[in-house]
Amino acid sequence: MSTTVVLLLAAVGLLLLGGAWLMPSLTLTTLPFGVRVPSERAEAPVVGEQRRAYRWWVALAGGAVLVAGTTWGLAGGAAAALPVTLVALLAVQLAGYLRAHGAIAAVKRREGWFDGLRQGVAADTSLRTDPAHFPWLWSLPAVLLTLGTAVAGALRYPSMPAQLAMHFNGSGRADRLVAKSVGSAFALVIAQLVLTLILLLVCWGTFRARPDLDPARVKVTADQHRRFLARMARSLMVLTFGADLTIALGAWRIWDGARTLSPLLLMLPMVLGLAVLLVVALSSGQHGSRIPVADPAGVAGSAGSAGKAPVVVHRDDDRYWRLGGLFYVNRADSAAFVPRRFGIGWTLNLGSPYGILFLALTVALAVGLPLITA
Template sequence: MDVTLLFVSLAFLVVMQTIVPFIVKRTVVFGVTVPVEEVKNEELRRYKKTYAALTLSGSIIVIALAIWFMREETIMLAALFLPFVLLFLSLTLYFVFHMKVTKLKQEKSWFKNRKQVRVSELNLRLKDEMLPWVIYLIPVIITFGLLGFSVVNYAQFPDPIPTHWGPDGKPDAWTDKSYVSVLALPMVLLVLNGMFLGINELTKLSGIKLSARNVTASRARQLQLRKYSSWFLFFTAILVSILFTFLQFNTLYGDQIGDLVLVIVPLVFSILMFIGAVFLAIKVGKRDSDFELELIEDGKGDTINIDDDRYWKGGLIYFNRQDPSVFVEKRFGVGFTLNFARPLGYAIILGPLLLLLLIVAIL
C-alpha cells in the first residue's frame, strides 16, 4: 500500500507536468509572449508535443529505474526525492523550449514595428465572481473548533506526542507533551487558512489583463480563471482543514484508527486535490478552446498586445514595479503567481512560512 500511494502521487505529478503547455493561455508559449495570430504556428505546436513526449517518456524511465532499485527500506527516501527528480526533469525541458521559443520570436521579429497596447475595462470587476472573504471563514471556524477541542481534551492526549509518521503509518518521532505540542497542528492549520484568505483577497485586488487582439476571449478566460481559482483555493482550504483534523484525531485516538485508514486518507486527499486541479485546468482551458481570433482578415494588423517578457525572469518569475498587482496569472501552469516587486506579497507568503518554522523550532 505504501508503494501504491507513492506511485499514484507520482503519476498525478507526471500527468500535470506533461499537459501544462496545452492548458495555459495560448498566447504564452513556454513563458514567452507570442502574437495571437501565431498560436497555431506549426513550430510552436511541435515544441509543445516534443516537450510532452520527452517529459512523459523521461518520467516513465525515472520511475521504472526507481522501481527496479527500490527496496522496502528505501521507500521513504524515494518518496522524498523522486518528486524533485521529476520536477527537475520537466523544469529542465521547460527551459530548453523556453530558449527555443525566445530564439524563434527574435528571428521572426513578431513584435517589431507594431503598436503595442494594454487593454483594460473599468467595469469588468463588477462581473468578477471570485469568492468573498467571508466564505474563507468556514475553514477558519473549523480550525478554531479544532483548537477548542484540543484544549478541552488536553489531558487525554498521549505523552509523548508523536510528531512524525513513517511510510507504514506508524509514528517514528515524538516530543514532550505540552500545550504547544498539542496545539501545534491546529496552529499550523490556522496559519495556512490565514494564508489562503490573504491570497484570495490580494488576487481579487490584482489587475485583469486583456489581450488587444482577442478581447472577448481573453475577457471570458480571465473571469473564468479568477472564479475557478478562487473556488479551487477554497476547496484546498477545506481539504487541508479536514486532513489536519483527521491527523489531530489520530494523535488522540491513534489506537482506534487502523493502519489502512492512515494510508487511505492521505491518498484520498491527493486524489481529490488532483481532481480539483484537473477541473480548474479544464474549465479555464475549455474557455480558451473557444478562442475566436479577432484578426484583420487580410493581414496581421499594426496593433498587438503589449510584450511584457522583460518582466518575466525565465518566463516563471514576475518582477514589475510598475504593476500594482500582487498576484498575476502564471505563464506555465494554471493559477496565479507572485509579483516579486510587491513587498506585501512576501508578507503573505513568507510570513506564514516563518510562523511555521517558529512552531517547528519550539517543538
C-alpha cells in the same frame, strides 16, 4: 515503505506527469512555454518542434524517474523515496520547460516576430467598478473545521497520553514519542491554522490580481477572467478543507495514542481536494481560456480589413519575466499577483512591495512554525 505509500507515490506521480504532458495544450496559444508571441506565430515550426520534444522528454525521463522511485519504495527504501521522487519529477518538467522556452525565445528574437506590429495593453474598468466577489461561504467549512480542531484539542488535552506519538513510519506505526506539552499537542493545530490563513489570503489576493486581457478580445477575456476567479476560488477552498481534514485526522491520531492508521486513509481528503483543483484548473485552461463565453460580434475585428486599423496585439512583455519566464519583476506594476506564464494560476510580482511583503510573510510563517512548535 508500505505498499500503500508506494501506491500513493505512483498515483501522485502519474497525476503530475499527466498534467505536465497536457500543459502545452492548455496554455494560451500566444504564450507557448512562457514566451509572448503574436497570434500569427502561434503555430510556427519551432513551437511545434519544442512541444513535441517537451512531451517526449516528460514521458521518457519522467517515466524513468517514477519507475525508479516506485522500485525504490517497493524494495523497502527509506521513507524519503516519496518526496525525493516527486521533487525529481518536478525537476524533469522544469528542465523540459526551460529548454523549450529558450529555443522559442531565440527564434523570436532572431526573426523579430513583433517588428512592425501594433502593440498594446487592455483593461476592463468594470473589473474595478463592479469587481468579482470572493465566495466567502465556500471558506466556511475550512474555517469551521480549523476552529473545531482547536476546540477538540483543548477539550482532549487533559486526558491525552503523557507520551505523544510525533512521528510514524510508512506503515502508520509510531516510531518517536515525546512528552506531552502545549507545543507538541497543538503542533498540527497551529499548522492547520497557518495553512488555512495562507490559502485564504492567496485566494483573496487573486481577486485583486491584474488580469491578462487580450487587446483584440477584451470583453471575452474579461468575462473568462471573472468566471475563472470564481471557479478557482471554490476549488481552492475545497482543497483547503481537504488539507485541513487530513491535518485534523493526523492530530487526532496523536491525541488518541493510536498505534496505526492507514496512510492512504490519512491522505485521502487532501488527495481528493487536490484532484478537484486539478480537474477544475485543467478544464478551465490558462487564464480561463477554455471557459466558453459569448463573443460579441465585431469585438475581435480582423487584421487587414479595408478601412480598419490593424488588430492590436498584446504587448511583448517578456522583459519583465526572469529566469525563463518563471519570475515576474515589474516595479511599474502595483499588482501583487499576476497570471502565470506557464501553468494555471497566479504568481507573485517580485517588483511590487505588496508581492514582496506577502512572500516575506509566507517565509516567516514557514520558518517560524517549527520554532514555535519545537
